[in-house]
Amino acid sequence: MKLKELREARGLTLSQVAQAAHVTRAAVCMWESGARQPGLDSLLALADLYGVSLDALCGRTPPGQDAS
Structure with a gap:
């Protein structure tokens, strides 16, 4: 999964993600x-x-799951 896609799908800003991850x-x-x-x-x-x-x-892909 792409990080930017995940962030945008949840309507978060870069600043909100940075704050949650304790980074800049x-x-x-x-x-x-x-x-x-x-x-x-x-x-x-x-x-x-x-x-x-x-x-x-x-x-x-987690163990035991197909990469399909």
Whole structure:
């Protein structure tokens, strides 16, 4: 899943995501552009904020599920 798509689907601003993840707005911009990757603490905060699993957030198919 794309971070920008998740953010926009929930009607959140970059600043709101940054506040929830305890990072700067610039950090969120870099994650969304692919220039940087969020750390584990930030990934956990994003997964909670967006209501998705870490597997889904990282684009990974969970074990036991087809990649169809």
